[in-house]
Amino acid sequence: xxxxxxxxxxxxVPTLLFAQDEVGALTDEVITELAQRLALTELDxxxxxxxxxxxxxxxxxxxxxxVCTNIACMLRGGEEIFDHCKKKLxxxxxxxxxxxxxxxxxxxxxxxxxxxxxxQVNYDFHENLTPEKMDKILDEYKKKGTQ
Amino acid sequence: MAYLVSHPDEVRVISKRFGQGATSIDRYxxxxxxxxxxxxxxxxPDAIINEVKNSGxxxxxxxxxxxxxxxxxxxxxxxxxxYVLCNGDESEPGTCKDRLIFEHDPHSVxxxxxxxxxxxxxxxxxxxxxxxxxxxxxxxxxxxKEAYAKGFLGKNIFGSGYDLDIxxxxxxxxxxxxxxxxxxxxLEGKRGVPxxxxxxxxxxxxxxxxxxxNNAETLAAVPHIMLGGADWYAKLGTPRNGGTRLFCLxxxxxxxGVYELPMGYNLKKMIYEVGGGxxxxxxxxxxxxxxxxxxxxLPEEIDVAMDFDSVAKAGSMLGSGGVVVLDDMTCIxxxxxRTIKFYQHESCGWCIPCREGTDWLKKTLTRFHxxxxxxKDIDNIYYLAENMLGRTxxxxxxxxxxxxxxxxxxxxxxxxxxxxxxxxxxxxxxEAVTA
Numbered sequence: 001x002x003x004x005x006x007x008x009x010x011x012x013v014p015t016l017l018f019a020q021d022e023v024g025a026l027t028d029e030v031i032t033e034l035a036q037r038l039a040l041t042e043l044d045x046x047x048x049x050x051x052x053x054x055x056x057x058x059x060x061x062x063x064x065x066x067v068c069t070n071i072a073c074m075l076r077g078g079e080e081i082f083d084h085c086k087k088k089l090x091x092x093x094x095x096x097x098x099x100x101x102x103x104x105x106x107x108x109x110x111x112x113x114x115x116x117x118x119x120q121v122n123y124d125f126h127e128n129l130t131p132e133k134m135d136k137i138l139d140e141y142k143k144k145g146t147q
Numbered sequence: 148m149a150y151l152v153s154h155p156d157e158v159r160v161i162s163k164r165f166g167q168g169a170t171s172i173d174r175y176x177x178x179x180x181x182x183x184x185x186x187x188x189x190x191x192p193d194a195i196i197n198e199v200k201n202s203g204x205x206x207x208x209x210x211x212x213x214x215x216x217x218x219x220x221x222x223x224x225x226x227x228x229x230y231v232l233c234n235g236d237e238s239e240p241g242t243c244k245d246r247l248i249f250e251h252d253p254h255s256v257x258x259x260x261x262x263x264x265x266x267x268x269x270x271x272x273x274x275x276x277x278x279x280x281x282x283x284x285x286x287x288x289x290x291x292k293e294a295y296a297k298g299f300l301g302k303n304i305f306g307s308g309y310d311l312d313i314x315x316x317x318x319x320x321x322x323x324x325x326x327x328x329x330x331x332x333x334l335e336g337k338r339g340v341p342x343x344x345x346x347x348x349x350x351x352x353x354x355x356x357x358x359x360x361n362n363a364e365t366l367a368a369v370p371h372i373m374l375g376g377a378d379w380y381a382k383l384g385t386p387r388n389g390g391t392r393l394f395c396l397x398x399x400x401x402x403x404g405v406y407e408l409p410m411g412y413n414l415k416k417m418i419y420e421v422g423g424g425x426x427x428x429x430x431x432x433x434x435x436x437x438x439x440x441x442x443x444x445l446p447e448e449i450d451v452a453m454d455f456d457s458v459a460k461a462g463s464m465l466g467s468g469g470v471v472v473l474d475d476m477t478c479i480x481x482x483x484x485r486t487i488k489f490y491q492h493e494s495c496g497w498c499i500p501c502r503e504g505t506d507w508l509k510k511t512l513t514r515f516h517x518x519x520x521x522x523k524d525i526d527n528i529y530y531l532a533e534n535m536l537g538r539t540x541x542x543x544x545x546x547x548x549x550x551x552x553x554x555x556x557x558x559x560x561x562x563x564x565x566x567x568x569x570x571x572x573x574x575x576x577x578e579a580v581t582a
Contacts, residue, residue, distance in 0.1 A: 004314040006228075006354050012336030014317035017278050038336070051338035051495075054278045054320030070240045071439055072397040072471055074485050108322065108489055109240040109439075110279050113397035113469060114404045115150055123281035127150075 008038045012048055016055055025059040053107070061096045061103035063141045065089070066120045069106050072113035077130070081117050082106050084131040088138060101145045102138070149247050152404030154421045158383060158391045160371050161364060162407040165251040170286055172293035175254040181299055183370035184261045188307045195266040199369065201377035203389025207244075208234055208325070208362030209438060209467040210542075211455035214369075218359055220349035221267040227356035229269040231260050232334070235276040235283075235363045236318055236325040240439035240489060241469025244393035244405050245363040249276065249283040252367065253290035259366030260313055261300075262373060267359050271312050274363075275330055278319040288315050322493035326541045327360045329495070340495050341541035364393060364468075384410030388454035392468050396422040399429070399474035411452040418449065418472055429474040433557075437466020439486050440546030442553030443479075463553075478573035479561045483554040484512040490547035501544035504535040508551060518568050525562045529555045 002011050012034070019030050026049055035042045049055045067073075067082040086092055089102050096103040112118030115127035119134070126137050151166050159165075168174045175181070187195050200215025221229060233256055237245040248256060260272040274291075276284045291313055294300045302310050316334055318324050324333045328342035331353045352358025368390060372380045381389040388410040394417060396403050401423030408417065414436060418424070425431055431446045436453070441464040444451075451461045458465040473482065491505035508531055515524050532551040535544045555562060564572055 004312075007335065009336035010334060013319050013333055014278075017317060017319045048336065048338055052278070052319035052321050069485070070489055071435070071482065071485055072241050072469075074482075075398040075471070075473065075477065108492060109238055109242075111237050111243045111246050111277075112149070113241050113243045113471070114395050115243070116397055116403070120279065123279075125149075125282075 009040055009044070012038055012040070012045070013052065016045075016049060016052075020055060026055060026057050031057075059096075059100075062101050062145050063121050064103045064105065065138070066105045066107040066110070068108070068110045068112065068116070068118050068120075070109040072109070073116040073118055076116040078117040080131060081119065081129050081134050084134055085119075085138070088135065101142065149243065149250055150404065151247075152402065152406065154406055156412070156416075156421060157407050158409050159407055160375075160380075160383070160391045161248065161252075161255070161367050161393060162405075163371075164255070165247060167251075169252050169254065170250075170290065172254060172290065172297060175252075179374065180254055181258060183373035184258050184265070184299075185305055186373050187262045187265050188305060188309065190265075192266050192268060195262060195373070198377045199266070199372060202372045202380040203377075203384060203387055204365065204368055204372060204380065205388060205455055206362055207364035207368075207392060207468065209239065209440070209464070211465060214361060214365050217349065217361070218263060218266050220347065221357045221359060222350065223268065225268075225357050227354070228271060229267055229356050230353045230358045231263045231267065231269045231272040232327075232330065232353065232358060232360040233260050233272070233274040233363050233366050234325060234327065234330055234360055235274060235280070236321075236330060237277060237280075237363070237467075238322040238325050239467045239469060240486075241395060241397055241435060241471045242438050242467040243395050243397075244468055246280065246283065247393065247405055248363055248367050249280065249287055253283075253287045254294070255367040255370055256287075256363050257290060257294055257300075257313055259361075259369040261304075261311060262369050263359055263361065263366060264311055264313075265309070267357070269359070270310050271314075273314050273316045273334060273353075275316045275318065275324075275334060277324075278317055284315060284317055291315060322489075323495045323541070323543060326543065329541065330360065331358065338495070340497050343540055385452060385454045385457070387456060394421075394453070395469045396472070397469065398472040399425050399477070400472050401426050408453070411454040411457065414444075414449045414451050414453050414470070417453065417470065422470075422472065425472070425474050427474075429476060431472065432475040432477055433473045433479065435469070435471040435473075435550070437464050438469040439471070439489065440464070440542075440550060441466040442549050443557060445557055464549075476573055478516075478571050479554055479558040480512065480516045480565055481571065481573070483551060484509070484516050486550055486554075487512055487547060490543065494543060494547075498539040498541075498544060500535045500538040501547065504531055504544065505547050507531055508547070515562070515565060516571060518565065518570055520562075520566050522563075522566060525555060525559065528562075
């Protein structure tokens with residue numbers, strides 16, 4: 001990928017996301033290594049990380065539940081879905097369950113407006129949600145994660 | 148998986164290959180794929196630009212600027228390499244159309260980037276896809292690989308002697324990066340903070356080289372224009388508004404979905420016929436016609452042709468094609484609050500009017516909706532928004548200000564109904580329509 005760009009640092013944003021998916025979070029070690037590879041200072045890398053909402057230096061749960069509550073989803077029950085997840089998982093916005101299985105986030109528009117209410121679990125889209133449907137989805141992930 | 152819908156009034160150009168398995172290059176070739184770029188290879192660059200200019204294709208990202216005109220601003224001679232960028236950072240609330248293009252017809256975007264590259268003399272293109280769209284990045288990367296394997300990309304494409312590389316690039320969660328200069332910053336591995344213009348990207352863009360940046364839907368339309376001709380495409384729409392566009396109908400509708408309709412299609416018809424009307428026997432209260440940045444329209448204002456000029460005349464904007472419909476049980480103050488919460492979250496913080504303005508608006512509206520509003524807040528909300536307008540380097544400040552001003556102007560009574568500690572009049576009845 002590095003060969004696609006005239007400057008090394010151009011690969012930084014997608015590389016950070018791939019590294020995070022691999023390791024679970026952008027740890028100090030990941031930041032040090034990426035800074036070295038792309039000939040940047042660690043501060044350069046941290047400055048970029050803090051800008052992008054998907055990037056995190058703290059580990060999330062195995063399944064990161066991202067519920068959209070932006071306008072189109074709000075009109076079709078997005079906030080109820082988010083509240084329902086809070087209750088069911090016993091955590092709040094950016095919280096993680098004690099077993100590390102789930103984390104929860106209220107997110108901005110994920111591009112599912114015509115199929116609202118919507119959520120993403122990691123990268124998988126779940127659409128036309130109702131609290132009942134969300135229950136089933138969370139149960140399935142729980143089963144998958146504890147097997 | 149984004150679901151497909153259909154309506155008899157649809158005119159399928161961009162969505163022609165949706166659901167046809169065109170993600171595979173062989174199937175795409177069966178469906179007239181990569182014919183347009185071969186036609187373009189036999190043309191002079193100026194002839195390609197003129198064809199796109201004459202087609203009346205205007206930027207589908209929201210600004211509605213003539214695509215051909217944009218291409219013509221790129222200097223013929225340049226010491227630095229030129230680039231073509233596809234903006235697939237779709238993040239405008241209410242908009243979910245590029246997702247369908249990437250999912251069902253990724254090669255049309257590649258072909259569009261190729262034709263744009265030939266037109267401006269670029270030898271490198273990038274297709275930038277937002278980080279949340281991981282499955283679409285996988286589809287796009289596979290499509291690019293297939294195009295290389297066939298010899299359509301790389302050295303000497305189609306034996307023409309022209310070298311052209313196209314690469315995928317991914318984001319990591321930022322609305323602001325959908326702004327053209329911020330996208331270039333992001334692609335250069337930096338925070339997505341916009342650049343001061345002029346110079347415009349066509350002259351000084353990616354890594355300082357002249358750059359064309361177009362929305363994914365704009366680029367996906369280009370191969371169809373090359374094959375069908377500028378006249379055919381222009382005539383599908385209204386004067387100065389060529390073609391069709393993908394309208395994303397969402398909110399309180401019986402049949403929400405992404406429909407491809409001719410430019411200039413009537414908004415009222417779009418809501419009541421294509422979108423199936425308002426559920427639960429409720430009445431229409433308001434429509435956000437082109438994504439969350441566009442000023443709200445009242446029911447008496449929706450007998451309007453959905454093209455850039457007509458919607459502008461009606462006091463709003465066609466924007467990104469995201470039509471968000473609100474029924475009469477929706478609280479406008481709450482809706483305004485949610486809108487401003489978004490812009491407050493996404494402001495990059497560079498320009499003070501935007502950074503501070505969105506923050507104050509969010510704080511004031513939160514307090515106001517919670518029942519602690521005082522009368523002068525209403526004018527203050529309007530005043531705050533008005534003072535952001537036109538005072539920021541990128542359009543995010545305007546995008547936050549314009550809808551806020553329209554909410555206050557058109558629904559002042561509803562703001563007043565929240566005063567004096569009165570609870571939100573809609574709080575109990577605003578249950579989800581999906582229930």
